[in-house]
Amino acid sequence: MSKKGMAGMLKELLSDYDVDFIGLQETMRKHYPDSFFRKINYGKKFAWYWIPSKGKSGGILCGINIDRFDVISIMEGSFSIHAVVKDKKKKKKDSLNSHSLWACP
Numbered sequence: 062m063s064k065k066g067m068a069g070m071l072k073e074l075l076s077d078y079d080v081d082f083i084g085l086q087e088t089m090r091k092h093y094p095d096s097f098f099r100k101i102n103y104g105k106k107f108a109w110y111w112i113p114s115k116g117k118s119g120g121i122l123c124g125i126n127i128d129r130f131d132v133i134s135i136m137e138g139s140f141s142i143h144a145v146v147k148d149k150k151k152k153k154k155d156s157l158n159s160h161s162l163w164a165c166p
Contacts, residue, residue, distance in 0.1 A: 068100040075101060076079055081126040082157055083107075084142070086119035110135055125157075 075083065091113040097128040098109055107124035114120030123142050125132055133154065137143075144157045 068096075068097055072101040075105070075124075081129050082124070084121065084123040084157070086121050086143075087118065088122050089114045089117060090120050107120075108123070108132055110137070110144070112137055112142060114117070123157075 071085075074080070090110070090111075092110060093109070098107075106127050108124065108127045110123050111123070112119070112121045119140070121140075121142055123144070125144060125146060129150070130148055133145040133147055135142065135144050141158060144158065145154060147154045
């Protein structure tokens with residue numbers, strides 16, 4: 062995520078596939094400035110959560126569309142993020158884990 066053009070690529074991914082959840086591993090970033098999230102915002106409001114990298118490896122970034130979902134809870138582990146969300150329209154809870162790369166339309 063630190064390389065030039067990655068914010069633009071992520072913005073395109075979010076827009077092209079109209080995702081409501083996204084999780085990326087091995088981001089190799091310790092911090093995300095607000096300007097990063099402003100660059101990738103294309104109209105949906107996302108709640109962003111991350112685990113910083115340790116040295117030059119690791120790091121997880123996940124986003125949840127808060128226009129569609131209420132975030133019930135977030136549990137951050139050393140190598141994963143677990144989210145419990147509730148679909149506002151369907152009134153149904155769901156569980157998401159960032160153990161692997163995921164993006165859900």
